[in-house]
Amino acid sequence: MPKVLVVATSHKTRGGITSVIKAHETGRQWKQFHCHWVQTHRDGPSWRKIMYFLLGMIDYLIRLPFCDIVHIHTADYGTEKRKRIFAWLSKLFRKKLIVHLHSSGPEFSIGGQYRDLYRYSFTHADKVILLSNTWREEVTRVFHLPEDKMKVLYNPCPIVKPSEAEERESYILFAGTLTHRKGYDDLIKAFALIADRFPLWRLKLAGNGEIEEGKHLVRELGMSDRVDFLGWINGEAKECAFRHASIYCLPSYSEGFPMGVLDAWAYHLPVVTTPVGGLPDVAIDGENTMLFSPGDIKELSEKLNMLMSDRLLYKKISNASIWFAEHKFNVFQITTELGQIYGSLK
Template sequence: MLSTRKAFIGKSSPPMAHDVFPGILADTSMDPINKHHILLLGPSLGAVSGVSTHLNLLLQSRLGEDFRLGHFQVGSEGRDETAAIKVFRLFSSPFLFCRELIRSQVEVVHLNTSLNPKAFWRDVVYLLIAKALKKRVVFQVHGGKLPEDFFAGNGILTLFLKWILRKSDAVVLLAEIEKEAYSRFVALERVLLIPNAVDLRYFENCPEKTFPNKQISAVYIGRLTRDKGVHEILDALDMLVNEEMIETVRVTLAGSGPDEPSLKRLVADRGLEPFVTFAGPVFDELKQAFWEEAELFLFPTYHEGLPYAVLESLASGTPVVTTAVGGIPDVVEEGRHGVFVPLRDAKALAEAIKEMIGDRERMRQMSAACRARAEEMYSLDRLSGQFSRLYTEIIG
């Protein structure tokens, strides 16, 4: 159940853990002797998710120079499971976690969760085990509802949420909009804002974007689900076809998800096949090529924390058309790095696409501003530095 291996760095494939039960420990420190042991809880390192990206970035960052970093996998990651296997996983994982805390002398448990019911109730178990064993806990929230809305109308459960947050030694948030909400549940000095980051080395070879062609390469990357706004992208594209503007844009959809079959049927039914490509999940060299070729990032999502796709868009110099939800307004400045559109508004999205592709000089200026923003604010060194200070402070 336990193994030791390196976190992936650069262009190599991430370690895959889809075929094993939760409870795998990836120890990434070259010399663990005399280093404080930090255990990162979260999904498989090989899963297609923002939290998996976050974990991989922490494991490949400079944190490993000062701390012994491990990874404990939780969750099913969408695997097809029999009822017996699911029950075994749910009951065995907390026991494996407890054993690992005792055996490996873990000092800090860094729990990566979100305020949605499935993740919250699962991860509360790990938090309570860690606190029972007198471990420090970093409770990092990756999106979901704000705390006052999570158990809306249920005062007892809201008090329970407040108690859980106060059991944590630190609550880490991604977006400024979350900070005020959480400060009503836990002391402000224990609430930290640590935005996501991106490994800028991955984008060093991205060429300067000059937008020389009549047809713009617009892209989307992420899960193919309605709440990511993918249907609005296709609706907007359909409007551009009807306005005979389609020769100016082509869309590539990268990723996978439950809506993929219905989206492909929608493209076929509307005759959009010549203008839409389903690229599937992209990793490593394919992902690098994806961002090198991208000229406009379409991300009309309904709700977010601080999505890695937006940070990657900035790092590659790709202007973005998105919605002002979650932490996105912390990253994207309207008119400088991209433009905002209202939620669920395909017509506004189509108008924004036309506006962007109609002014190539503006797109060139945005592209340069995007790269500068990523380099100034969202480097991996900044992320590792903030977590290093946090771990050191709570260990004491």
């Protein structure tokens, strides 16, 4: 079987790409195709980032002559800039190249200032993996890639022990970086509009970022006793937050395919979110998710109100999350598809 070098950020880095690759590690294809994770970046001070890049490059150069496929995970401008040299070296050594795009923004779109940076990777790749049909259409429009070069592969739901109904507590959970792009501030404002109707409910925000700005907004709205800032959580703390939540909300303005939503589905949580990134591929308002327009705080408050007050609707959306986790985004199905992609490049 071919040997595969998986080039991506460190397994210690916070974020969706790391979560995706950790899920891929659980699949049969990881051992079947002798995958090795080349770690090229880690959060932290500049010296640590430089060290990880150099050590990753050394690891890559030592293993590159003996591999068959290079699978590069890339996202925004900074990631793509770092990964371009790995793509160039893979073609210099005549290896098969897979470029796996996790971007949440329009960097490569027509008029995007970094379009030419992405062009090399996309045009020289033997296969381009995209997170949704939406992104496949956009890449086709911008770069005119042949249809057989592109493959849509969804991010998988993690494997977890799903929550039981009796474990639920009355709180809405947000998990992600606290930035306006993720819409955490919109969620605080929307919750404030309905908080008086649901005195037993709380809002919990898990993630790093604009924590002080968020606390200031909460104080302005008189919601300090109803909103909790959990900071960045993982491991047991993350599991506890998802297991005991009753609703997951991600009011994002742009995404690739959000891992927070996949985590919520894995824990069978009903999801309130926006139709951005890859979500329109599968999300149907009122059927399997509760959707609202990005930035529409009033509509968000109405969707939360519906889910919190209508038990039949709550059960319906929860059951849809179970189906997503066990079928559409099942990690074994996704990793099997990834193995088929590797096999097609032999």
